[in-house]
Amino acid sequence: MDTEEFRRIGHELIDWIAAYREGIEARPVMSPVQPGEIRALLPEAPPQRAEGLEGLTAELDRVVMPGITHWNHPGWFAYFPSNSDLSSVLADLVCAGLGAQGMSWQTSPAATEVEDVVMDWLRQMLGLSEAFTGVIHDSASSATFCALLCARERASSFSQARSGLQGEAAPLVVYASDQGHSSIPKAALLAGFGKDNLRLIETDEDHALRLDLLEQAIQADLSAGRKPCALVAAIGTTGTTALDPLEGMAALAQRHGLWLHVDAAMAGTAFVCPELRWMWAGIEGADSLVLNPHKWMGAGFDLSAYFVRDPEHLIRVMGTNPSYLRTAQDGLARNLRDWGIPLGRRFRALKLWFFLKAHGVEGLQARIRRDLGMAAWLAEQVDGAPHWERLAPVPLQTVCVRHVPTALAGDETALAAHNRTLADRVNQGGRCYLTSSVLKGRLMLRLSLGAQATEPRHVALLWEELQRAADQG
Amino acid sequence: MDTEEFRRIGHELIDWIAAYREGIEARPVMSPVQPGEIRALLPEAPPQRAEGLEGLTAELDRVVMPGITHWNHPGWFAYFPSNSDLSSVLADLVCAGLGAQGMSWQTSPAATEVEDVVMDWLRQMLGLSEAFTGVIHDSASSATFCALLCARERASSFSQARSGLQGEAAPLVVYASDQGHSSIPKAALLAGFGKDNLRLIETDEDHALRLDLLEQAIQADLSAGRKPCALVAAIGTTGTTALDPLEGMAALAQRHGLWLHVDAAMAGTAFVCPELRWMWAGIEGADSLVLNPHKWMGAGFDLSAYFVRDPEHLIRVMGTNPSYLRTAQDGLARNLRDWGIPLGRRFRALKLWFFLKAHGVEGLQARIRRDLGMAAWLAEQVDGAPHWERLAPVPLQTVCVRHVPTALAGDETALAAHNRTLADRVNQGGRCYLTSSVLKGRLMLRLSLGAQATEPRHVALLWEELQRAADQG
Numbered sequence: 001m002d003t004e005e006f007r008r009i010g011h012e013l014i015d016w017i018a019a020y021r022e023g024i025e026a027r028p029v030m031s032p033v034q035p036g037e038i039r040a041l042l043p044e045a046p047p048q049r050a051e052g053l054e055g056l057t058a059e060l061d062r063v064v065m066p067g068i069t070h071w072n073h074p075g076w077f078a079y080f081p082s083n084s085d086l087s088s089v090l091a092d093l094v095c096a097g098l099g100a101q102g103m104s105w106q107t108s109p110a111a112t113e114v115e116d117v118v119m120d121w122l123r124q125m126l127g128l129s130e131a132f133t134g135v136i137h138d139s140a141s142s143a144t145f146c147a148l149l150c151a152r153e154r155a156s157s158f159s160q161a162r163s164g165l166q167g168e169a170a171p172l173v174v175y176a177s178d179q180g181h182s183s184i185p186k187a188a189l190l191a192g193f194g195k196d197n198l199r200l201i202e203t204d205e206d207h208a209l210r211l212d213l214l215e216q217a218i219q220a221d222l223s224a225g226r227k228p229c230a231l232v233a234a235i236g237t238t239g240t241t242a243l244d245p246l247e248g249m250a251a252l253a254q255r256h257g258l259w260l261h262v263d264a265a266m267a268g269t270a271f272v273c274p275e276l277r278w279m280w281a282g283i284e285g286a287d288s289l290v291l292n293p294h295k296w297m298g299a300g301f302d303l304s305a306y307f308v309r310d311p312e313h314l315i316r317v318m319g320t321n322p323s324y325l326r327t328a329q330d331g332l333a334r335n336l337r338d339w340g341i342p343l344g345r346r347f348r349a350l351k352l353w354f355f356l357k358a359h360g361v362e363g364l365q366a367r368i369r370r371d372l373g374m375a376a377w378l379a380e381q382v383d384g385a386p387h388w389e390r391l392a393p394v395p396l397q398t399v400c401v402r403h404v405p406t407a408l409a410g411d412e413t414a415l416a417a418h419n420r421t422l423a424d425r426v427n428q429g430g431r432c433y434l435t436s437s438v439l440k441g442r443l444m445l446r447l448s449l450g451a452q453a454t455e456p457r458h459v460a461l462l463w464e465e466l467q468r469a470a471d472q473g
Numbered sequence: 474m475d476t477e478e479f480r481r482i483g484h485e486l487i488d489w490i491a492a493y494r495e496g497i498e499a500r501p502v503m504s505p506v507q508p509g510e511i512r513a514l515l516p517e518a519p520p521q522r523a524e525g526l527e528g529l530t531a532e533l534d535r536v537v538m539p540g541i542t543h544w545n546h547p548g549w550f551a552y553f554p555s556n557s558d559l560s561s562v563l564a565d566l567v568c569a570g571l572g573a574q575g576m577s578w579q580t581s582p583a584a585t586e587v588e589d590v591v592m593d594w595l596r597q598m599l600g601l602s603e604a605f606t607g608v609i610h611d612s613a614s615s616a617t618f619c620a621l622l623c624a625r626e627r628a629s630s631f632s633q634a635r636s637g638l639q640g641e642a643a644p645l646v647v648y649a650s651d652q653g654h655s656s657i658p659k660a661a662l663l664a665g666f667g668k669d670n671l672r673l674i675e676t677d678e679d680h681a682l683r684l685d686l687l688e689q690a691i692q693a694d695l696s697a698g699r700k701p702c703a704l705v706a707a708i709g710t711t712g713t714t715a716l717d718p719l720e721g722m723a724a725l726a727q728r729h730g731l732w733l734h735v736d737a738a739m740a741g742t743a744f745v746c747p748e749l750r751w752m753w754a755g756i757e758g759a760d761s762l763v764l765n766p767h768k769w770m771g772a773g774f775d776l777s778a779y780f781v782r783d784p785e786h787l788i789r790v791m792g793t794n795p796s797y798l799r800t801a802q803d804g805l806a807r808n809l810r811d812w813g814i815p816l817g818r819r820f821r822a823l824k825l826w827f828f829l830k831a832h833g834v835e836g837l838q839a840r841i842r843r844d845l846g847m848a849a850w851l852a853e854q855v856d857g858a859p860h861w862e863r864l865a866p867v868p869l870q871t872v873c874v875r876h877v878p879t880a881l882a883g884d885e886t887a888l889a890a891h892n893r894t895l896a897d898r899v900n901q902g903g904r905c906y907l908t909s910s911v912l913k914g915r916l917m918l919r920l921s922l923g924a925q926a927t928e929p930r931h932v933a934l935l936w937e938e939l940q941r942a943a944d945q946g
Binding site (some may be wrong): 001002003005007010011012014015016017018019020021031033035037038039042044045046047048049052063064065066067070072079081082083086087088089090092093095096098099105106107108115117118120121122124125138139141145148159160161162163164167168171172181182183186189190191194195197198202218238239252259274294300301302307317320321323324327329332335342343344346350356357358360361362363364383403437438447466 | 478479483503510518529538542554580584590621636645654655663667711790793797807815831908909911
């Protein structure tokens with residue numbers, strides 16, 4: 001594509017995106033299409049001849065937009081907030097426009113060094129000590145996977161240099177809360193530990209991991225000749241943002257030589273506010289931690305921040321040094337290809353840089369506090385309303401609720417169906433979107449606040465819509 | 474950031490990117506900065522107050538541009554071509570602007586269905602049968618890792634559901650060429666096979682895997698009670714684009730029940746031209762294959778295409794099904810979170826869609842043929858020049874050469890130093906950039922053609938610069 005066409009279509013797309021964001025509230029949050037509908041709008045075979053991109057925005061409106069679920073909508077209460085602040089949209093444009101590879105320092109020094117700087121800014125913003133060094137991964141799933149691979153190699157004295165896990169005498173064991181994210185079991189299984197060596201520990205009434213049961217599990221494994229290897233703490237859990245007892249877990253990890261990984265993927269953003277950092281007290285005992293600036297914070301997917309205490313270990317596990325990648329600067333600068341699974345790397349640090357220039361730490365803190373205030377308000381309404389039940393504490397921005405009509409009380413199956421119906425009614429209304437989940441056998445509506453566009457009036461609307469849906473019986 | 478500021482800075486950036494691409498030839502290809510130079514241009518602490526993005530392009534010019542190595546420069550002959558066609562730059566802009574998550578079908582149906590369509594277009598363009606289904610990964614490293622994980626689970630009858638690799642009786646073994654990409658050993662080690670169970674098979678004089686040695690290695694492992702598990706074929710290798718004997722490897726894989734994965738990361742683009750498909754004859758015997766439309770093709774990093782014959786197996790290895798991700802459409806549509814490691818997914822399919830609209834299959838074929846023609850021309854010059862040696866066949870766009878002055882003939886150490894000096898001279902000139910590598914003990918200059926902007930005159934310039942550097946003694 002030549003630069004003239006790029007300019008023409010590019011300017012059009014800038015305006016199209018601005019108009020999309022300005023008008024987003026008028027759209028139904030959740031895409032209404034059925035499976036196959038979008039696919040049917042596209043030809044079955046690729047274009048043989050160049051068509052050019054004239055008419056692209058009309059094509060996007062016709063083919064793509066009906067199939068978009070609007071994560072930046074003010075009525076977004078589903079899954080988790082995944083803000084793509086417009087500053088980070090511009091950063092993605094620059095990243096693509098430069099087309100620079102950041103796999104080695106030499107392949108574009110700015111990609112590595114801007115990442116060095118913004119990851120250190122983020123460390124400071126979170127109140128983490130200089131013992132931690134950060135690197136950008138695509139997702140918390142990948143970072144957690146790296147953490148368990150590093151744990152495996154530390155506990156096995158680098159079995160990968162010998163027979164891998166296939167040569168280990170005592171099986172290595174991984175521990176996490178049964179409320180942890182699905183990426184934790186996934187990582188443990190992919191890393192080869194096996195389901196039999198994964199302990200998902202029960203949680204207390206606040207849905208936080210029970211330290212006493214964790215200690216019992218470790219002791220039982222030791223007695224059986226197995227080798228405790230890794231422990232994952234959730235700050236907060238995916239279901240309810242429960243806070244695992246990190247200080248106690250760190251002490252146990254230290255006593256038994258376990259790798260402690262902290263999954264603060266969604267909640268970590270909160271710790272930009274100093275008054276909230278009590279929630280991850282003990283964090284300095286972690287070997288690794290992950291949080292996603294691409295969620296609540298707003299730096300635009302994909303930008304997951306992985307911090308480690310021992311970069312040398314990470315590089316020893318992940319590094320390669322083939323002759324075709326050697327450069328004169330090896331040893332003088334970081335080669336970030338050795339800090340994760342993929343070799344190629346986009347210049348993602350621009351997203352965090354632009355975002356922080358646009359908002360500043362104080363701007364971000366103000367928004368986090370606003371969101372916590374709105375969640376507290378919503379929790380109060382639920383607590384004060386008859387037939388509504390709150391199923392978990394609200395330390396952050398997620399409020400877990402269900403409606404319990406007198407006639408259905410005690411009948412979990414009926415309550416699940418009833419609350420699913422409520423969710424469907426609200427979602428089909430198009431003004432709000434929420435998702436449900438199962439918490440210890442009980443279906444709940446997970447109201448996850450934190451979309452940048454969400455203001456108090458949208459939370460009030462959500463509460464009205466939930467009550468109206470409930471009133472329909 | 475509000476939409477007014479987004480419009481203002483966005484239009485500026487579109488023009489800035491267009492001007493960058495228009496003026497790219499005047500820049501030195503390789504960034505001239507030293508380690509630490511870029512970092513020193515940025516503050517040590519994050520901005521406390523919002524600064525806004527006024528003056529952003531000046532800031533980019535000051536801080537970022539000196540540290541960019543220009544992968545889209547017409548004098549790019551280093552590593553591999555990584556074209557970011559301007560059409561795909563626009564697609565990344567749209568992807569970020571929509572901010573849609575494609576982890577499940579429901580979370581933005583268009584992200585999944587456009588990917589369904591363009592991956593099928595790509596399958597057709599490559600002449601692959603309908604037995605293959607495609608999915609976008611970030612990189613070939615990740616795709617190859619997935620392939621070896623799938624191989625491990627197939628050979629072990631899903632050991633991950635039991636004790637993982639820790640419970641396997643006979644060690645599983647992985648085979649690849651010793652000229653394969655570093656991501657192959659990396660994947661084998663991360664997947665837990667261990668270095669002792671990785672066989673890097675020697676290659677023939679054309680640097681392709683030797684089938685006889687492969688068969689011997691498999692037999693030796695069988696005799697020793699080990700279990701051959703996976704075989705990776707390189708079409709072409711990273712060093713020289715050598716073509717492993719795929720048909721023979723497929724036959725061996727079938728005979729011994731090995732998972733056959735084909736790494737065609739760079740070269741796969743070539744097979745959009747039907748007349749080149751003989752190079753991967755046997756591909757229908759593969760269980761999985763990867764090629765990177767973000768390299769030579771031009772769809773912009775990251776867009777790696779992973780094709781598999783048995784999607785159900787992939788999903789069984791990679792899938793999770795937590796209650797908070799269940800939707801009413803599960804089973805009716807693909808949930809692409811279950812097709813790889815990360816949960817979150819960007820709407821990357823737009824990049825391939827826009828790129829193919831802009832160029833058409835025929836436009837792409839014409840460029841591939843142009844690049845092969847230029848490589849053949851360069852190989853001819855080298856073959857006809859005294860004291861220049863070509864170290865490998867040139868089936869595609871990579872020409873591997875070295876300069877052998879009479880005085881140094883036979884002295885590998887001196888030749889390596891001499892050719893490294895030649896590379897430095899050319900690179901410091903700023904008009905061309907090439908990288909070196911070691912091929913079976915011999916240092917070579919790897920001239921990797923295929924940047925979109927490279928025309929015959931740039932290849933002629935490269936050849937002149939190499940000769941001039943050699944003439945300096």
